[in-house]
Amino acid sequence: MTSPKDLESLQRELASLAKRQGDLEDVVLEVMERRETAQERVRELTERVEAIQAKVDDATARRDAANAEIDAEAATVTKERELTVADIPEALVTLYDRIRAKQGGIGAARLYQRRCEGCRLELDITELNDVRRAAADAVVRCENCSRILVRTPDSGL
Numbered sequence: 001m002t003s004p005k006d007l008e009s010l011q012r013e014l015a016s017l018a019k020r021q022g023d024l025e026d027v028v029l030e031v032m033e034r035r036e037t038a039q040e041r042v043r044e045l046t047e048r049v050e051a052i053q054a055k056v057d058d059a060t061a062r063r064d065a066a067n068a069e070i071d072a073e074a075a076t077v078t079k080e081r082e083l084t085v086a087d088i089p090e091a092l093v094t095l096y097d098r099i100r101a102k103q104g105g106i107g108a109a110r111l112y113q114r115r116c117e118g119c120r121l122e123l124d125i126t127e128l129n130d131v132r133r134a135a136a137d138a139v140v141r142c143e144n145c146s147r148i149l150v151r152t153p154d155s156g157l
């Protein structure tokens, strides 16, 4: 049998250990709650990442399809241009390409109702008379934007 003093000491130690156990159980509960919150957040973020990834995949697929379409169209246009250029004098093609490079990709414009459709300006009477006098196969150009003017029955001449 232990002494009353030892017994008292043991009881104090037991009480202290019980309190310590209670504190640790509180810590475990808190950690479990935090873990649940973190897991919830992981699920939420994972769903968002998946949704964004689906959008990225969709946009990538649409971009690839558009690129394929553009490539196919570019190939068709290049082929058409080669066929067209074959029938046009080389000097005129060179002139057209030079103007086109300077004028934002448009080297020739329709002359429609006395107006250059390249720069949208109406030709003055002197210019119109020059165009009227020019031979049908002569290359006429807009004095304002330098583009080659394409004459049609609607040119207003």
Ligand SMILES: [Zn+2]
Pocket (backbone or CB within 6 Å): 116, 117, 118, 119, 120, 121, 142, 143, 144, 145, 146, 147
């Ligand atoms: Zn013009």
